[in-house]
Amino acid sequence: MKTILTTGSNGLLGQKITEKVLAEGRVKLVATSRGFNRYPVSHGYEYAEMDILDVAQVRFVIERYQPDVIIHTAAMTNVDTAEASKESCYELNVSAVKTLLSLCEEKNIQLIHLSTDFVFDGANGPYKEEDAVNPVSYYGKSKVLAEELLKTSTANWAILRTILVYGITNDMSRSNIVLWAKGALEKGQPINVVNDQWRMPTLAEDLAEACLLAVEKNAQGIYHVSGKDYMSIADLVRKVADYWSLDKSIISEISSDSLNQTAKRPVKTGFVLDKTIRDLDYKPHSFEEGLKMVDEQMKSRK
Template identity: 80%
Template sequence: MKKILVTGSNGLLGQKITEKVLAEGRVKLIASSVGANRYPLKEGYEYAEMDILNPEKVKAVIERYCPDAVIHTAAMTNVDTCEENKTLCRQLNVEAVATLLSICEEKNIQLIHLSTDFVFDGKNGPYKEEDAVNPVSYYGKSKVMAEELIKDSKANYAILRTILVYGISHDMSRSNIVLWAKGALEKASPINVVNDQWRMPTLAEDLAEACLLAVEHHARGIYHISGKDYMSIAGLVRKVANYWKLDQSYINEISSVSLNQKAKRPVKTGFVLNKAIKDLGYNPHSFEEGLLILEQQMRVSPES
């Protein structure tokens, strides 16, 4: 049985990988993140406190556990914060990757690296893996820089690009668009939603499964991983409202320009998923199926 080390295990994707490993037992897991373990179940895996900005600590943890693969989920993902604090963004999204990469190269450890649809400019989506990157934000640029480092290395790697991940986890440090829209509409709070950006939202469970499939299939290269349904952001929010029978009159559709955000967003992304389906057996849920899974989880653990 393979041993995997996951960075950023306190985050949404990290927790979903832990959840999946505990339920299915396909690999041995070492979860790692900054600070204490926020996942409520503490048995069936090991936890190592690890700051990815501390190269000595990263090396010590990896040498202690000797994993077969590292799934690198930790990153700075707030697009506007990345634009405002480029130094920290580069440290977290590029320099930390360089640290992991050198260790994985040296010890022949497979690196599964999470990237984003924001490496593209959004003019010609949905995108295939081989399409040219052209980021319009510093966040996107930082992820391209990390991808280039990885591709230029001698490491055994797979880069999994994903889109607009949603789901529910324990003690969440940040929300996502589905939970935000549901929460606001339940409180009858008016919300502004852009109607000129298109995405393929990704259920966190599907992305966690793709990470494990990439390890199991010895995946090499770039893979596009997302949900299968293509929709505008406004359309997504209206689907959320429909599913939970919430009042759509509180949804105010606006253009991206009127938001005046620090960082530009690509207009139309989306992915062609054929490679992941063929090579990895990836089989994502529909958006409606994802909402049903969320609803079931909220019934079991409403405080999550």
Template identity: 70%
Template sequence: MKTILVTGSNGLLGQKITERVLATKQFNLIATSKGANRYPIKEGYVYAEMDILNASNVEEIVGKYKPDAIIHTAAMTNVDTCEAQKELAYELNVKAVETLIKESEKLDVQLIHLSTDFVFDGENGPYDEEAPTCPVSYYGETKVAAEEALKKSNCKWAVLRTIIVYGIVSDMSRSNIILWAKAALEKGESINVVNDQWRMPTLAEDLADCCLLAVAKNAQGIYNASGKDMMSISELVYKVADFWNLDKGLIKEVSAATLNQTAKRPARTGFILDKTIHDLGYNPHSFEQGLELLNQQLLSLETV
């Protein structure tokens, strides 16, 4: 049985990977994150505190557990924060990857790295894996730099690019566009939503499955790992309102230019998923199925 080490295990994707491993018992899991373990179940895997910005700490933990694969989910993903705090963004999104590359080369570990649709400018999405990168934000630049570091390395690497990951964790400590829209509309608040950006939102469970498929299949190279339904951000929010029978009159469509966001966003991204479906057996839920699963999880939290 392969041993996998996950960075950022307290995050949404990290917790979903833990959940999947415990359900399938397919791998031995070393979950790592900064600070205490926030996953509610503490048995059935090992948790180790690890700061990905501390190279000697990473060397110590990876050297101790000698995993067959590392799934690197930790990153600074807030696009505007990356633009405002470039030095920290570079440390987290590039330097940390270089540290993991070094350890992976040393111990012959497969390194699976999470990347993003923001490596593209959004001029002609949806994109396949061969499309040339052209980021329009500093966040996108750091993710391209990390991909390039992997391509130049001597380790066995796979990059999984994803788009708007949504889902819930049991303590509800992680928000996303769906939970934000649902909460605001339930409170009767009006919300501004962009109508000139298109995405393919990704259910966190699907992305966790794709990470584990990449380990199981010993994947190498770049793979697209998003949801399969393309929609504008405003369309996404309307779907959320429809699903939970909320007031769509509270949704105000605006153009991205009116929001004055720190970082520029690509207009239309989206992915062609054929390679990942064919090579890895990836089978993402539809957006409606994703909302249904989310609803079931929210209802089960209420009954606990």
């Protein structure tokens, strides 16, 4: 049985990987994150505090647990923060990958690295894995720089690019578009939603499953991992309203330009999933199925 080490285990994807491993026992898990463990169950796996910017600590943890695979989920993902704090973004999204890669090369560890649809400019989505990257934000650029590091590495690596991940954990320290829309509409708060950006939202459980499939199948190269439904952000929010029978009349459609966001967003991303479905046996849920899973999890936690 392989031992995997996850970075960013307190995040949404990190917690879903822990959840899957505990439920299915397909691998041994070492979960790592900054600070204390926020996952509610502490047995059945190892947890180690690890700040991915602390090179000595990263080396210590990896040498202690000797993983076969590292799934690297930790990153700065707030697009506007990345644009405003380029140096911090570079440290988290590029320098940390350099550190992990050098250790993976030295110790023959496979690296599975999470990337994003924001490596593309959004002019010609949905995208295949081999399509040319052309980021329009610094966040996207940082993820391209990290991808380039992997491509020139002698380590065994795979890149999983994903889109707009949603889901719920026990301690939702950070929201996502589904929870934000549901929460605002339940409170009767009017919301503005862009109608000129298109995405394929990804259920966190699907992405966690893709990570474990990549481990099991010793995936190499780039894979696109998302939900299977293509929609505008405005349509996405309306679907959330429909699912929970909330008032759609307080949703106002606006253009991206009117938001004056710090960072530019790609217009139409989305992925062609054929390679991932074929090579990894990936089976994404529909958006409605994803919302149903989120709803059931919310009910079970009350």
